[in-house]
Amino acid sequence: MTVGEPMKMSIAELKEQARVLRRDIITCTTIAGSGHPSSSLSGVEIMAALYFGGVMRYDPAEPHWAKRDRLIMSKGHASPLLYVVLAHAGYFSTDLLETLRQIGSPLEGHPNMSRLPGVEASTGSLGQGLSIGLGHAFAARIDNADNHVFVILGDGEQDEGQIWEAAMTAAHYDLDNVTAIVDHNKAQQTGWVRDVLDYSPLTEKWRAFQWDVQEIDGHDMEAVLEALQRAKATQGRPSCIVAHTVKGKGVSFVEADYAYHGKALTKEEEQRALEELGWQ
Amino acid sequence: MAVKPDIEFTMGKATRDAFGAALREAGKTNADIVVVDGDVNNSTRTEWFAQEFPERFINVGIAESNLVGIGAGLAACGKLPVIASFACFIMCNGYDQLRMSVAFPNLNVKVVGSHAGISIGEDGPSQMAIEDVALALGLPTFTVIVPADEPSTHKAVAAMLESVGPAYMRVGRPDVPVVYGDDPDFTLGKANELRSGNDITLIANGIMVSAALEAAHTLAADGVEARVLDMHTVRPLDVEAVTRAARETGKIVVAEEHLVQCGLGSVVAMAAAEHAPCAMAFVGVENTYAESGDPAALLEKYGLTARHIAAKAQSLL
Numbered sequence: 001m002t003v004g005e006p007m008k009m010s011i012a013e014l015k016e017q018a019r020v021l022r023r024d025i026i027t028c029t030t031i032a033g034s035g036h037p038s039s040s041l042s043g044v045e046i047m048a049a050l051y052f053g054g055v056m057r058y059d060p061a062e063p064h065w066a067k068r069d070r071l072i073m074s075k076g077h078a079s080p081l082l083y084v085v086l087a088h089a090g091y092f093s094t095d096l097l098e099t100l101r102q103i104g105s106p107l108e109g110h111p112n113m114s115r116l117p118g119v120e121a122s123t124g125s126l127g128q129g130l131s132i133g134l135g136h137a138f139a140a141r142i143d144n145a146d147n148h149v150f151v152i153l154g155d156g157e158q159d160e161g162q163i164w165e166a167a168m169t170a171a172h173y174d175l176d177n178v179t180a181i182v183d184h185n186k187a188q189q190t191g192w193v194r195d196v197l198d199y200s201p202l203t204e205k206w207r208a209f210q211w212d213v214q215e216i217d218g219h220d221m222e223a224v225l226e227a228l229q230r231a232k233a234t235q236g237r238p239s240c241i242v243a244h245t246v247k248g249k250g251v252s253f254v255e256a257d258y259a260y261h262g263k264a265l266t267k268e269e270e271q272r273a274l275e276e277l278g279w280q
Numbered sequence: 281m282a283v284k285p286d287i288e289f290t291m292g293k294a295t296r297d298a299f300g301a302a303l304r305e306a307g308k309t310n311a312d313i314v315v316v317d318g319d320v321n322n323s324t325r326t327e328w329f330a331q332e333f334p335e336r337f338i339n340v341g342i343a344e345s346n347l348v349g350i351g352a353g354l355a356a357c358g359k360l361p362v363i364a365s366f367a368c369f370i371m372c373n374g375y376d377q378l379r380m381s382v383a384f385p386n387l388n389v390k391v392v393g394s395h396a397g398i399s400i401g402e403d404g405p406s407q408m409a410i411e412d413v414a415l416a417l418g419l420p421t422f423t424v425i426v427p428a429d430e431p432s433t434h435k436a437v438a439a440m441l442e443s444v445g446p447a448y449m450r451v452g453r454p455d456v457p458v459v460y461g462d463d464p465d466f467t468l469g470k471a472n473e474l475r476s477g478n479d480i481t482l483i484a485n486g487i488m489v490s491a492a493l494e495a496a497h498t499l500a501a502d503g504v505e506a507r508v509l510d511m512h513t514v515r516p517l518d519v520e521a522v523t524r525a526a527r528e529t530g531k532i533v534v535a536e537e538h539l540v541q542c543g544l545g546s547v548v549a550m551a552a553a554e555h556a557p558c559a560m561a562f563v564g565v566e567n568t569y570a571e572s573g574d575p576a577a578l579l580e581k582y583g584l585t586a587r588h589i590a591a592k593a594q595s596l597l
Contacts (some may be wrong), residue, residue, distance in 0.1 A: 113356075113385050120356065125380040131346045132381055135353015135361070138338060142314065142359070162377070165346035173338075 007089070008054030014221050017088070018048045019277055022250050024084040024097055026273050029264040032101040035109065038248035038260045040081035042185035042218070043152060046243055047071075047085045049224045050150060055232065057148075060090035063117035069147055070136050072121045074129020075154030075183065076110040077262070082119070083107050091118035127160025129153065130180055134166055137175045148232050149178050156188030159197050164209070170238040171210035179231040179239040180211070183218065185247035187258035206240040218243025250277055287497040289457030289490055296394040296451040298433035300325020303362060306441050307333050313441070314354050316340060318347045318365035323453075324394040326364050344369050348377035348391075355387040360441065367393025367409035367450055375415060382446050383419040389446050391416075396450040397537035398565065398582055399487055404572035409450070410565050413514055414542035416448035423447040423468060424514040426536075426544070428489035429459050435466030436512060443468055450486065452537075454575050457490040459510070469513045471521040477505035480593050481525035481532045483548055485511050488535040488563070494586035499593055506593065514544050519551045526556035531596040533561045535589050537579075540564025561592040 009017060021044050029035035050056050056069040073082045080100065087094040099105035106115035110124030121132045133151040140147040157163060170178050184202065186193050194200065206213045212234045216223045224243065231239035247261070248254030251273040254265075265273055274280050292298075307313050307329050316338045321327040330337035340347045344365055351363040363370065370393050371378070382389045396409040416424045423443060427436040433451065440447050459474060466472070474489070475496050484492040489510045496506035507529055509521055525532055532552060534545040545562040552558055563583065570582050579585050 121352075122380065122385040125376055127345075128349050128377055128381050131349020131377070132353040132356070134346070135350040135355070136357055137353075138314070138350065139354050139357035139359050142336060162343075162345040162349065165340075165343035166349065169340050169343070169346055169350070172341075 007052050009052045011221055014048050014053055017052050018044045018221070021048060021081070021084050021088065022277055023274060023279050024094070025080045026251070026265060026270055028084065028097040028100045029080050030267060030270040031098055032264060034101060034264050035080055036077040036262050037080060037264060038254050039075065039154070039185070040078045041249045041251065041254070042245035042247045043078055043081050043183045044249065045219050045221050045224045046152065046181055046183065047081055049221065049228055051085050051089050053225045053228070055225070055228045056150065058089070060118065063091060067145070067147065070120045070133065070149045072123070072129045072133045072149065072151045073111055074123055074151050075126065075157055076123030078152070079107070079109065079111050082111055086118040089118070092116070126154065126157045127162040130163055130166040133178055134170055134175060137170070137178045140177055141175070147177065151178070151180050153180055153182050155182055155184045155186065155193050155202070156196070158182065158199055158202065167206065167209040167211065174236055175238045176235050179228070179241065181241045181243055183245055184242055185245040187247040187261065189261050191258055203242050206242065210237065211240040212237045213240045213242060215242045216244065218245035219249055252276060287494055289459065291455050292430035292458035294451070294453055294455050295427055295430065295433040296325050296453060298430040299392060299394070299437055299449070299451045300328040302434045302437035304328040304332055306438065307336065310360065310441065312358065312360040314338070314359045314361050316347055316351050316354070316361055316363045318342055318344050318369065320365055323366070324364040324392065326362070344373035345377050348374035349381050351389045352377070352381035352385070352387050355389045360388060360390070362390045362392060364392040364394065366407060367396035367412040368407060371409060371412040371415045378419055383421050386421045386445060388444055390440055391446070391448045392451060393448065394451045395453045397452055397486065398570040398578050398584070399537060399575045400453045401575035401578060402572050405569040408570055410539050410569070411542070412450055413538050413544065417515060417547070419446070421446055422515065425449040425468065425512060426485040426514060427451070427512050428486060428510050429456050431458060431460040431462060432464050432466055432510070432512065435464055439466055439468050452487060456487050459490050459493060466512070469516040469518055471518040472510040472512070473507065474510055475506065475508035477507040478529050479504045479506060480596060481507040481509060481529045482535065482589060482593065483509045483511050483522070483525070483532060483544070484535040485514065485544055486537050488537055488584065491584070491586040492535055492589055495589035495593065498586065498590045504593070504597060511544060511548065514547060517547050517551055519555065522548055522551040523555040526552045526558040531559045533563065533589055533592045533596065535563035535584070537584055538564055540566055559596045561596055563589050563592055
């Protein structure tokens with residue numbers, strides 16, 4: 001990849017890449033013995049499209065390259081997803097994935113920007129990533145630069161008031177260099193979102209906050225790619241993509257049970273999961 | 281250093297005014313400075329910067345959590361964000377963001393809290409930060425600065441902007457006496473000795489510095505020569521100055537316009553306990569919130585005057 005030219009896979013290649021990412025999310029969390037694989041699995045197509053579908057401009061050889069686009073993983077517990085993507089994008093060796101959550105490893109339980117190249121924000125206290133993204137967007141505006149900022153939000157995270165403070169601010173300042181992507185997987189730590197705190201209608205809320213909103217199937221690679229490209233090109237308003245996803249996507253027994261939140265699969269479950277994904 | 285020789289203070293501007301003026305001045309030479317305020321820019325005086333550099337000023341509305349996060353993002357991009365609101369609102373409402381988005385990643389965000397302490401007066405306890413220094417001390421990596429008067433605040437703002445890493449500066453609403461001459465020495469982490477003496481040491485910051493000097497003047501009438509230290513930087517603390525004061529004077533009174541249990545007094549006591557234990561006494565807001573009222577009357581009622589400092593000193597002699 002030459003500097004400034006994003007990696008651009010075909011749809012077929014992206015789908016295969018998603019299968020690789022799912023495998024690595026499951027294996028690294030099972031080795032770690034803890035972590036949030038189900039929260040990571042729901043965002044795989046979104047992250048694959050961003051990093052490997054030609055949406056984001058970045059250079060793993062120069063993590064702080066001024067012209068790079070930004071990805072902020074506001075739902076920091078999906079760190080396994082972020083780490084496997086950054087590893088496959090070339091920020092560090094995939095061998096490092098085995099060290100997830102171990103003492104001394106820069107792959108901490110939640111992302112730590114001080115220790116790992118490619119991590120744009122330290123997250124893990126929910127609600128904070130969008131505001132940080134706005135800071136990046138304001139900096140780009142002040143510099144007349146064209147960096148785009150993508151922020152991945154959880155749907156449980158929509159409970160946090162700070163999200164809506166940031167939503168109002170981005171709209172007021174017409175920050176069209178910001179795209180928020182809600183990984184709407186319908187589940188949070190103790191139950192389904194509709195049972196814990198039913199904030200529906202979500203899409204209408206973002207519309208009411210004056211964002212340009214697209215609602216898509218977050219596992220349809222073509223739809224994800226198209227929505228991201230459109231969001232990046234949108235002018236005059238910030239963009240929100242409400243991506244309908246499935247928590248634990250690709251592993252049937254995880255999809256069916258929200259109680260898998262924050263649990264690594266056992267060795268035996270890992271084998272079943274990898275079989276379902278066509279790896280064995 | 282030109283220190284005023286006697287106790288006839290002249291009144292200077294409020295430390296928030298000095299902050300606003302120094303920030304506007306710094307904006308002229310440092311294009312990286314971006315100021316973010318939570319819709320109190322006419323109170324914090326960041327509006328003076330905003331008027332001159334509107335393209336580098338963001339009013340985020342009354343949303344301190346978001347305010348802090350935006351500051352973090354700006355810093356991550358190499359900007360020098362100065363984020364401001366009332367001390368109680370930015371420190372209390374924005375605290376998780378200060379912890380997670382600023383302190384933990386050690387980002388170069390300068391946080392300024394105005395209207396600190398009970399001397400804001402009539403607006404009452406909901407607006408009075410009496411815990412902001414404690415909260416700032418709870419953020420590893422933060423430098424914590426409490427300047428005393430107009431001239432030293434100018435220097436403190438410049439020093440803070442030159443330093444690298446997160447910092448919190450507390451400034452106040454009312455006009456305060458000038459204890460320094462023009463162009464005072466100011467080094468972060470280095471106490472300024474405003475009066476020499478070997479019988480006891482009075483350590484203070486913020487508006488309590490002038491009160492400490494006044495108390496020393498009173499004590500001198502009784503033949504007690506008090507050393508007075510302006511401990512404008514609470515962290516990193518000038519441990520050497522504390523140790524020297526403990527060894528040379530044997531007694532220390534600490535005075536602050538803040539909860540007495542968890543501010544300057546605590547860190548000074550810790551330093552003295554470790555390096556040169558000595559008799560100590562503390563002046564500050566006791567375990568309570570204050571109330572609305574005239575600032576001078578409040579300071580008197582809640583025990584934050586020269587008279588209270590002198591009485592504590594006498595109790596140690």
